[in-house]
Amino acid sequence: MTQVPDDLLYTEKHEWVRVQDDVATIGITDYAQDQLGDIVYVELPEAGSKVAQMEAFGTIEAVKAVSDLYSPVSGEVIEVNEALRDDPTSIKSSPYGEGWMIKVKMSNQDELATLLQPDKYRELVGG
Amino acid sequence: MEPKRTPLFERHVKAGARIVTFAGFLMPIEFTGIVEEHLSVRNSVGIFDVSHMGEISISGEGALDYVNRLTTNDASKLDVCQAQYSTMLNNSGGIIDDLLVYRRRFDYLLVVNAANTEKDFAWIYENRPSGVRVENQSEATGQVALQGPRAVEIMVRTCDGNVADLGSFRSMVASIGGVSCLVSRTGYTGEDGFEIYADADRIGLIWDTLMETKPLPKPCGLGARDTLRLEAGMRLHGADIDETTTPLEAGLGWVVKFDKGDFFGKQALLEQKAKGLQRKLIGLKSFSKRFPRRGYRVVVDGKEVGRVTSGGFSPSLECGIAFAYVDKEFAKEGTDFKIDVRGHLIDATMVKGPFYKRRRD
Numbered sequence: 001m002t003q004v005p006d007d008l009l010y011t012e013k014h015e016w017v018r019v020q021d022d023v024a025t026i027g028i029t030d031y032a033q034d035q036l037g038d039i040v041y042v043e044l045p046e047a048g049s050k051v052a053q054m055e056a057f058g059t060i061e062a063v064k065a066v067s068d069l070y071s072p073v074s075g076e077v078i079e080v081n082e083a084l085r086d087d088p089t090s091i092k093s094s095p096y097g098e099g100w101m102i103k104v105k106m107s108n109q110d111e112l113a114t115l116l117q118p119d120k121y122r123e124l125v126g127g
Numbered sequence: 128m129e130p131k132r133t134p135l136f137e138r139h140v141k142a143g144a145r146i147v148t149f150a151g152f153l154m155p156i157e158f159t160g161i162v163e164e165h166l167s168v169r170n171s172v173g174i175f176d177v178s179h180m181g182e183i184s185i186s187g188e189g190a191l192d193y194v195n196r197l198t199t200n201d202a203s204k205l206d207v208c209q210a211q212y213s214t215m216l217n218n219s220g221g222i223i224d225d226l227l228v229y230r231r232r233f234d235y236l237l238v239v240n241a242a243n244t245e246k247d248f249a250w251i252y253e254n255r256p257s258g259v260r261v262e263n264q265s266e267a268t269g270q271v272a273l274q275g276p277r278a279v280e281i282m283v284r285t286c287d288g289n290v291a292d293l294g295s296f297r298s299m300v301a302s303i304g305g306v307s308c309l310v311s312r313t314g315y316t317g318e319d320g321f322e323i324y325a326d327a328d329r330i331g332l333i334w335d336t337l338m339e340t341k342p343l344p345k346p347c348g349l350g351a352r353d354t355l356r357l358e359a360g361m362r363l364h365g366a367d368i369d370e371t372t373t374p375l376e377a378g379l380g381w382v383v384k385f386d387k388g389d390f391f392g393k394q395a396l397l398e399q400k401a402k403g404l405q406r407k408l409i410g411l412k413s414f415s416k417r418f419p420r421r422g423y424r425v426v427v428d429g430k431e432v433g434r435v436t437s438g439g440f441s442p443s444l445e446c447g448i449a450f451a452y453v454d455k456e457f458a459k460e461g462t463d464f465k466i467d468v469r470g471h472l473i474d475a476t477m478v479k480g481p482f483y484k485r486r487r488d
Contacts, residue, residue: 037145037350038162040440041416059469061418063161063440064350066469 002125003030005096009072009112010121011054016096017072017115024073027100028060031125033092036062042069042088044101049077051104053111058101060091071104073111079103133178134269134327135334142346150242152179155348164351165442167344168316169485172275174337174344175352177322178330181244181265183251186234188258194235197251197391198228199374201384205230210296210313213382214374215239215247216392220399221370222377223250225362227313229298236309238270240364254391269330273337273344274320274355276485281340282321286310290321304336315352317359318485357448358441360410360481366421367408367436367450375399376452377408406433407458410482411449413466415473419449424467425475432457435466441482448482449475 008016014032018025033039041061051057051071058069080102084091091099106112116124130148139146144155155176158164167173185194194202200213210229214222215237224243229236239247248263255261273281282290288301290310298311308325325333337344353363362368368377375383375396383396413419419438424431438449449466457464460479465472 037157038160040418043417059417061416061440063354063442064156066418066420 002034003096004118004122004125006118008096008118009115010118010124011070011072011115012124013054013070014125015070015072017112018100019112022106022109023078024075024104024106025100026072026102026104027095028069028091029121029125030095033095033099036060036064036067038063039088039091042084042091042101044080044084045077047077047080051075051077051102053108053114060088069101072115073104073106074108075104075106077102078105131179133176134330135176135178135271138331138334139176139346144346144348147349149349150179150240152241154179155346157348157350158346161348161350161354162442164345164347165354168275168318168347168351168355169443170276171342172273172277172281172344173316173347173351174334175272175274175347176270176334177272178269178327179241180270181239181241181247181263182268182270182324183237183239183244183248184234184262184264185237185251185259186262187260189256190235190259193256193259194228194237195387195390197254198226198237199383199390199392200228201387202228202230202235203387207232208298210298210311211382214368214379215250216374216390216396217370218391218395220373220375220392220395222364222368222372222374223247223370225364225368225379229309229311231309242365267327269325269327269333271323271330271334271337272314272316272320273323274314274316275318275344277342278318278320278344280342281337281344282310284340285336303333306330306332306336308333315359315361316355317361317481317483318355353437354439354442357437357439357450358443358481358483360483362408362450363437372408372452373399376404376406404455406452407455408436408450408452409458410478410480411435411438411451411464411466411475412444412478412482413447413449413473413475415447415468415471417468417471417473418447419451419466419468419473419475423449425451425453426465426467426472427457427462443483447473447475448478
């Protein structure tokens, strides 16, 4: 069964956000990692770069296909999970933990209201 | 149209396979993961349900002449129970399909791509000369592929015939677990292996027998089938070849026998040969972590010279591999190719022959 933790917000493109004050930690959902299959490489932005809501901040190369990663919120990337650049396997083994991708200092917290609540996301993925 | 199910569909669902619709069939794309399945075939043995493939029988007086008119390879060279790889062309030399042609005791069996079965059958049926019987046996036939260096061990334990000595592209009538079948030493992975044809309603018994026999084969889906065939340099119809490409452009000239008499598309190929090819299918290898994919532009000196037709990550070589059609003048080793991966130009080198070659002892 695909995991959808209750304390996160979600996008329709299968990213999650954990909000702490004005910092959003972002990754992809358990459902997304399962759908992607084997992940070979993840391309992430550098700390200091700007991201905009629902614009691509990186890509995931899976054996099956390549997919864009969409930022659930706008702001500045303040931290990147550098470990993923060499070894992306934790995206699969721990999508909500060690597999987190970037931390963004949000520029507009109103955007959070546009994201999916866990119940809505569960509906989307048939969970 | 409602997608079809192979006779093994319920087994795949029970095994937890991820199912997709492919060529009108509900097929497993992966069971436990493409890389794991891929490497099992390279290092040990994997089993595939390929019951979606089409089987068309051609028999009667004049069957051989007709097969030789339909296909580009020379079927008159086949012994009984021998198979050959071939292409079937339209009158412009475009590839309607690529296929295996088996000579059986009483007929020729054409094994075609699932997506093309109906189209192929229509073409073969329409053009048949009188006295030749054409029969679509696809629905009544199930097919399993057992592939990998250890496939022969399973076959020796389960098959009543002398499969160990079966030569490459040879087949035999045999039985596995009491089910009679056609066993063929062929495959689409670049490894040693077997393709097994049986009645659709009994192929499940063969699957079960093989699955229970040591060294237990790993069930593999279409995902691994695709990465394996690409590494082995095998073309995929609908991607690398189609009705707008000829076997000469696709590097399949070795299955075109101009000296055997007339065949559909021959005139067009002779004209193309006389004029010279405009483009060629080549293999490209890249060491970027961004992988070449179908549709990406191939660039030389800043100019587009072709497009990738198949591409991705090679689990055995751990790099990017691709097929691409490029303008003939650039189709040589040493050309400084780039592939445009979503705006990033990655370096690529041309590779002659298959990306992966198995060790033969």
